Amino acid sequence: MTNLRLATAKECGRTVIPVDSVRVGEGFTVIAGPCTVESEKQTIETAVAVKKAGAHALRGGAFKPRSSPYAFQGLGLKGLQILKKAKAETGLPVVTEVIDSRDVFWVSEYADVLQIGARNMQNFSLLKEVGRSQRPVLLKRGMNSTIEEWLNCAEYILNEGNRQVILCERGIRTFEKYTRNTLDLSSVPVIKELSHLPIIVDPSHATGRASLIPALSLAAVAAGADGIIVEVDVCPEEALCDREQTLTPAQFADMMGKVRDLHRFMAVSS
Amino acid sequence: MTNLRLATAKECGRTVIPVDSVRVGEGFTVIAGPCTVESEKQTIETAVAVKKAGAHALRGGAFKPRSSPYAFQGLGLKGLQILKKAKAETGLPVVTEVIDSRDVFWVSEYADVLQIGARNMQNFSLLKEVGRSQRPVLLKRGMNSTIEEWLNCAEYILNEGNRQVILCERGIRTFEKYTRNTLDLSSVPVIKELSHLPIIVDPSHATGRASLIPALSLAAVAAGADGIIVEVDVCPEEALCDREQTLTPAQFADMMGKVRDLHRFMAVSS
């Protein structure tokens, strides 16, 4: 791992990334919202609910990289406009995925944080392009990627001049079938050892099961993560994707209380 | 997963397993000690140190299932006798591995808990034999085993009449190379959903790196685990195996304080 220009926090201090008034890497940042933007009503109601429960930012996909070309591919520009409205309504900054290097420039008009999805982690053209933008980037770990490869992908972004990279552990592919992927929580202390960048955890995609999300969110806090990103929807049962892994606003609010208390305890006791 | 005779805690309540005065499944149980019993001095000094730091039971291997036949295979009976002395000295009950169905009867004279190692998880003859003993069994998850297979192995033991099974998550084999295995902490809430049995976590074998153990032990507490099993040695740098993943007594004591505080907080706040 010799080429990591900005290897450890010991050498250069932890990086804190400002997103509007949120400071990722200080405190514990919670990003919540629907898997996919499906309608204005769904998105704004969800945004209002997660804001009320204490979330710091809104997630929601306008471009969905789906395994099959015949599956719903997202609302595109219309989805981004809805997210902008939701931000206007709630003040929550928007985290949304970009999947094509040609879209980075104009999507940045709507996104406060550009998300690189797991399937595109090694799409080096896209990495370079977000590296040339001014937006913070949420870089998901590829589901088959080693931590070293993931950090090298962060380097692709840093190397273009954009140092605002938030790493996101979202589970790796293993033989275990009960969960959708295997959340590799060890990556949290490993990243703290190897890098100055903040790391958040996505228990929704990692497990694929709503019932497991609270326990693993608390585990993420205790392991030292800088935040979580969670799927919440006002009507999970009507969602077009990821139904089984989506929390209701009530479940999310309940979990938020515990996450906040635990983080406060950890901050005091360490 | 239809054949699980004693599927969920909802149906039959959580199982609590008494080991001397320790009650596994109530509170948070910490088992600590050397990877391998190498000498009386090493074992007793380590036992005294972990007892002082608050451990509830002593671990230590007398039979070591090693990848190569030319590697140190453990002290056998002599190792068990040393563990017995360490128990006499400290009062800590002894957790030790058994690797041959022919040894179960006599090893039970020395062990308070019989450990089935990851490599033997599907050694069904051995499972049946410990199922016929009176001793609690610590059943490690095979490094390539699904949660369903692991629970089926517990069934092999339960089915012989021994209901005192403690499950132990110790990491699964993946492509990630920075850690020795990938700790699957999701298995903790999954087991809580599917089974009445207690589950503990082994961050030492899962990660293979001492520096990662404290963060993951705290994560295990937060995820709802019933305990941890950790490698501690008075002289890790002289240990014949698992050097890199072994804590010093001082590191262990420091971690114990945090684990205890966190568990107390979790107990109160839930």
Add this chain to the structure above:
Amino acid sequence: MTNLRLATAKECGRTVIPVDSVRVGEGFTVIAGPCTVESEKQTIETAVAVKKAGAHALRGGAFKPRSSPYAFQGLGLKGLQILKKAKAETGLPVVTEVIDSRDVFWVSEYADVLQIGARNMQNFSLLKEVGRSQRPVLLKRGMNSTIEEWLNCAEYILNEGNRQVILCERGIRTFEKYTRNTLDLSSVPVIKELSHLPIIVDPSHATGRASLIPALSLAAVAAGADGIIVEVDVCPEEALCDREQTLTPAQFADMMGKVRDLHRFMAVSS
């Protein structure tokens, strides 16, 4: 891989293992038969059929290591007696699994080759016990085992004085779901580089699909394997286990013709 006492064929020549009149490691050895011995009729009829199609040895399980304790565990001694009758009828030597170190001695009365199953590859007590027997051993690769670990397990047997070890590649566990496991055919030339021992391939367990077996058996011949072991049953649709991966005698006979022709071609052309 420094401890491999008998590392390469360059150093000590290829090992050929006589099993009655069959010489494993010379020519191409085909072992065929039912997954499990279920009745005398089924076993003998299958043995007669595979003999007629050109098989060199009969496989069949009397002890079945099953994931669940409630699944059929095999006929035990009665199964071994049936195998002995099938040998008397056809002259085919018998390959059968042993799963408990206490059984090695008496099972050797019935088995011409003792099979160590994938789940027991690292059951070191069992390995040592078959190492002390006079019988050739078929050592299956564990489904989560590296080639290096597998060779080390062969060493456990060799180290006890029994040099008659036949390695058997049977697929490893990966994320791919269409096949039961992933057949690692690279292990054939790798073993030829690293070891003097013969290696055969089990396409039945590796793929779990009868339709894929002929193509992969031919691939095994071309890759340089010393043989294959295949599940064949007179009534696959009535078999208690592994139905989907079992060939009918007619399918097997058809495949045998192609395998024989290909092996002859390879022998001439190289």
Add this chain to the structure above:
Amino acid sequence: MTNLRLATAKECGRTVIPVDSVRVGEGFTVIAGPCTVESEKQTIETAVAVKKAGAHALRGGAFKPRSSPYAFQGLGLKGLQILKKAKAETGLPVVTEVIDSRDVFWVSEYADVLQIGARNMQNFSLLKEVGRSQRPVLLKRGMNSTIEEWLNCAEYILNEGNRQVILCERGIRTFEKYTRNTLDLSSVPVIKELSHLPIIVDPSHATGRASLIPALSLAAVAAGADGIIVEVDVCPEEALCDREQTLTPAQFADMMGKVRDLHRFMAVSS
């Protein structure tokens, strides 16, 4: 796998893809050449050598998707121009990778077949773009991708109107460390069952070891593959990438003879 528009060869016949005078899907197509285009001399000399040995097409990378941003990224346009010269010299059509959706149009001027690399298998924007081009596409399987996902990615291309897709198995990521990846040769008969598209095999990237390539190329022929793609370089020891897995022209010529003979034998005997 319900959405696969053109599921099986039974329904629509096998697809044959013309590339100049080569017909992929008929006979056995061998694509060979350097990992990366490094100089005119290296590329043309290698092209001449593989042509002489019987290769049907030339491979060579001008854009290299490298794990680290500090590694050599390829010669870009200059590399493509060199490939064009090599084609003029030898008549071999050119297979080369495209990594950015913005490059598809102009790279098509230089490439006879557009390669989508393993890391970009699920780069859906890129898939759609090559789907709109007139060029045949070589679609490598992602190293963490199931066969179903891979076929769905082919659908992304077919769905845009380009039916000239050649699938390429190049190994999947597993725990095995002796080989770089695990060649999943089962995918060959699986693809023949599920799809009308031709499939070729890349033993170079799958194994990462030159010594294993001949055995696995022969295995690919025997398994029914439609071709192979192999790394050959006049000076493997000077190559900037993939040195260990690159054949010399002499090794390649020797292998080609065997591959040709075996394919001829298979064609006659089936």
